[in-house]
Amino acid sequence: MNSGKRPDFDPHDPLGVDDELSTEQLAVRDSVRALCRDQVLPHVADWFERGELPRARELARELGRLGVLGMHLDGYGCAGMSAVDYGVVCEELEACDSGLRSLVSVQGSLAMFAIHRWGSEEQKRHWLPRMAAGEAIGCFGLTEPDHGSDPSSMRTSARRDGSDWVLNGRKMWITNGTIADVAVVWARTEEGVRGFVVPTDTPGFTAPEIAHKLSLRASVTSELVLDDVRLPADAVLPEAHGLRGPLSCLNEARYGIVWGANGAGRSCLEAALEYSTTREQFGKPLAGHQLTQSKLADMAVRVHNGRLLALHLGRRKDAGTLLPQQVSFGKLDNVRGALDVARTARTLLGANGISLEYPVMRHMTNLESVLTYEGTSEMHTLTIGAAMTGVDAFRG
Incomplete structure (x- = not known):
């Protein structure tokens, strides 16, 4: 029989879930909580009211220094931490604001994961270390103005022109789009849906920010416009075929x-x-x-x-x-x-x-x-x- 003193009831952790987390997980949580407390919470209500995230790039670099961008991925500058570690971080980020968690989710779980899982070795080496450090920001273009829940009906297209690819179409409700350095864009081709790594300074690519939002106001939300965006053959994600x-x-x-x-x-x-x-x-x-x-x-x-x-x-x-x-x-x-x-x-x-x-x-x-x-x-x-x-x- 355990004769030790019964722990006090904690109204902030009534089930004692913190006891299920490792010392390292609690330390990661506390580091992210401190960043949110010191650098975001004093300003986020004002950002929300103004409908902007003016320090997005600075925050990305700070998050990169903490190692939380693509933290559940291995190699290429990524921290290689567990899914529970990543979850604990997401909980802290969204306790601060959903827009901040969205920035990190889109960076790590969408753009970086797409390159890490489906990209070529060259694509991984070129983009992932900078994205993990917050020096490059990514976005993920799947949703379209007329096709959200049914991505199989997407209209964005990519056609071959010699050894190049030429992309045309629009994507909608894209977090990070206006500030991104790279976009992972999904398009219909003659061989099915393929993914493309698109540097955002490519001619024909624009990403106007969406205004008049009443939600996720402290977040960058954009439209992606692709107007004859010409990419080299090695821009395609070689391992991704279809909607998988x-x-x-x-x-x-x-x-x-x-x-x-x-x-x-x-x-x-x-x-x-x-x-x-x-x-x-x-x-x-x-x-x-x-x-x-x-x-x-x-x-x-x-x-x-x-x-x-x-x-x-x-x-x-x-x-x-x-x-x-x-x-x-x-x-x-x-x-x-x-x-x-x-x-x-x-x-x-x-x-x-x-x-x-x-x-x-x-x-x-x-x-x-x-x-x-x-x-x-x-x-x-x-x-x-x-x-x-x-x-x-x-x-x-």
């Missing part, structure tokens, strides 16, 4: 969202807990009212169950047993859960819940984008349904 290439990249990014969305929910819970214990109504703190405690308890259960789910999927990923349908399970549930927590936290803060002096409304609007990017909730629901029944209902 881009879908494998999306699965990497979705895994990060499982952790990241939970970070946004955690931030909302912490804001609501702090507010309810210091704000008085009817002669006592809000936290002293039964309905407030009910909301706080429900939010805590949602957030920390989500954390356990993310950790479980991360361990499966590290073991090589994680299935795409399980990633869909995690993305679907944790994003919906984080949105529920954000909306409940908003009610606890009353009118202050809509103020940028608090993070809740910013997280809530950001999560409305997270709900639909990297696969809408409907698509993930159907993915799980098809896996359970053996019946594909996507076109039904």
